[in-house]
Amino acid sequence: xxxxxxxxxxxxxxxxxxxxxxxxxxxxxxxxxxxxxxxxxxxxxxxxxxxxxxxxxxxxxxxxxxxxxxxxxxxxxxxxxxxxxxxxxxxxxxxxxxxxxxxxxxxxxxxxxxxxxxxxxxxxxxxxxxxxxxxxxxxxxxxxxxxxxxxxxxxxxxxxxxxxxxxxxxxxxxxxxxxxxxxxxxxxxxxxxxxxxxxxxxxxxxxxxxxxxxxxxxxxxxxxxxxxxxxxxxxxxxxxxxxxxxxxxxxxxxxxxxxxxxxxxxxxxxxxxxxxxxxxxxxxxxxxxxxxxxxxxxxxxxxxxxxxxxxxxxxxxxxxxxxxxxxxxxxxxxxxxxxxxxxxxxxxxxxxxxxxxxxxxxxxxxxxxxxxxxxxxxxxxxxxxxxxxxxxxxxxxxxxxxxxxxxxxxxxxxxxxxxxxxxxxxxxxxxxxxxxxxxxxxxxxxxxxxxxxxxxxxxxxxxxxxxxxxxx
Amino acid sequence: xxxxxxxxxxxxxxxxxxxxxxxxxxxxxxxxxxxxxxxxxxxxxxxxxxxxxxxxxxxxxxx
Numbered sequence: 001x002x003x004x005x006x007x008x009x010x011x012x013x014x015x016x017x018x019x020x021x022x023x024x025x026x027x028x029x030x031x032x033x034x035x036x037x038x039x040x041x042x043x044x045x046x047x048x049x050x051x052x053x054x055x056x057x058x059x060x061x062x063x064x065x066x067x068x069x070x071x072x073x074x075x076x077x078x079x080x081x082x083x084x085x086x087x088x089x090x091x092x093x094x095x096x097x098x099x100x101x102x103x104x105x106x107x108x109x110x111x112x113x114x115x116x117x118x119x120x121x122x123x124x125x126x127x128x129x130x131x132x133x134x135x136x137x138x139x140x141x142x143x144x145x146x147x148x149x150x151x152x153x154x155x156x157x158x159x160x161x162x163x164x165x166x167x168x169x170x171x172x173x174x175x176x177x178x179x180x181x182x183x184x185x186x187x188x189x190x191x192x193x194x195x196x197x198x199x200x201x202x203x204x205x206x207x208x209x210x211x212x213x214x215x216x217x218x219x220x221x222x223x224x225x226x227x228x229x230x231x232x233x234x235x236x237x238x239x240x241x242x243x244x245x246x247x248x249x250x251x252x253x254x255x256x257x258x259x260x261x262x263x264x265x266x267x268x269x270x271x272x273x274x275x276x277x278x279x280x281x282x283x284x285x286x287x288x289x290x291x292x293x294x295x296x297x298x299x300x301x302x303x304x305x306x307x308x309x310x311x312x313x314x315x316x317x318x319x320x321x322x323x324x325x326x327x328x329x330x331x332x333x334x335x336x337x338x339x340x341x342x343x344x345x346x347x348x349x350x351x352x353x354x355x356x357x358x359x360x361x362x363x364x365x366x367x368x369x370x371x372x373x374x375x376x377x378x379x380x381x382x383x384x385x386x387x388x389x390x391x392x393x394x395x396x397x398x399x400x401x402x403x404x405x406x407x408x409x410x411x412x413x414x415x416x417x418x419x420x421x422x423x424x425x426x427x428x429x430x431x432x433x434x435x436x437x438x439x440x441x442x443x444x445x446x447x448x449x450x451x452x453x454x455x456x457x458x459x460x461x462x463x464x465x466x467x468x469x470x471x472x
Numbered sequence: 473x474x475x476x477x478x479x480x481x482x483x484x485x486x487x488x489x490x491x492x493x494x495x496x497x498x499x500x501x502x503x504x505x506x507x508x509x510x511x512x513x514x515x516x517x518x519x520x521x522x523x524x525x526x527x528x529x530x531x532x533x534x535x
Contacts, residue, residue, distance in 0.1 A: 019480075124480050154482075156480065158482060210489070218489050220485070222485040233488070233491065236502075239501065245494050246490050246494055
């Protein structure tokens, strides 16, 4: 039975786990633990007895030795401690693609149905309770399972709408990315806000009238009548069958929501397999040589596009985080990885010129990208010109940021003559971006890194570098 | 564990919605909800006190 280290418990608190008073996550010795209150422990015992705990959609969990020393974690002394399997890289819903959020929603609903079958329930419905191991969603909040109390409606229904259903509807019905909204609002989209976004015609789509329009109306009418309504609902005899019916209906509504990237994205994505010219082959070899030169725990492929190099990197890595600012190709990559059952490559969508910041209470509940696990190797292929020219980030700034990660680096520099660079420069005034020059780039790269090797591709406009961080 | 609900506020409108929108499974419950309201409106039935006391028979209390 593992024992959490006594001293590090208070310092290793997960800052995003404080809303539920019955359980609290903390880290010690690189492991993930959860302290449970007396009630939380009873709920966990009920979960154990139900047989659901062994479900592979739920994070692997075992009891750890009782942490009597873990004072101050909960209001009262913890009654029990659990240890969880560690998810290699934490990600958030505003970094997932449409299908990732949808799959997380379905896991949430299916587990709720499975729980109800055993007279258990999930006390909340937040996508922050789901993490991805590669392309596989894993439900991580074991503390969310509790014993079902009679007369209780679906407590997490409103939260499910705000953080799952409405963001999915926004993307599926309106073609609007949900990411900025989820990133801007930790609680999601309110029913009234969602109603404001939808048109009259949208009411006739499946699930919209009830879950958005009626919901917003009732919320308005019953504002400030919480206690009274609670009693009314109970007296009317809210039954488990009704809860189950509501969850099943929601599952149907979510299951029907679909979104696909624009056609151009499909075309570009498909080119992965037909890309056969010499440059591409040499680039593959360069990346493969570095990737397999040792075993890298965590690789970031930033500007991953269709994931071609994430896949090559995965040959020599534990986990690859594949990031691109464009949701389209990442969505298609996720679908492929899901079909393959890939648990190694985690696809995320994020603009690296404006990466996920710290969010929530004290800015600590959701962590910035780099604080969730430093990479051992970073791939920045066909990226620097986008950051420098499109996002106007000075070349030196970008290289210094890469150096701050402290990892090895494979970077590609397309010269000013490269057709793609020409395209990005075309709308700009002549002479802009004077720092975007090969010679200057090599100088700043050499200042921040030890360049081990470089290779100019056949076409002559693209140069690859493998560099290691400078020591001391 | 004295209160009926968990840490999350289920939202009063959201609770009513679940009754109204429950379809066939909800017909009886919806009828009862509005029947109780009617009785109260006609002063046939009095409001029960706000129950913040323990729920009888709930597993949290019996355990």
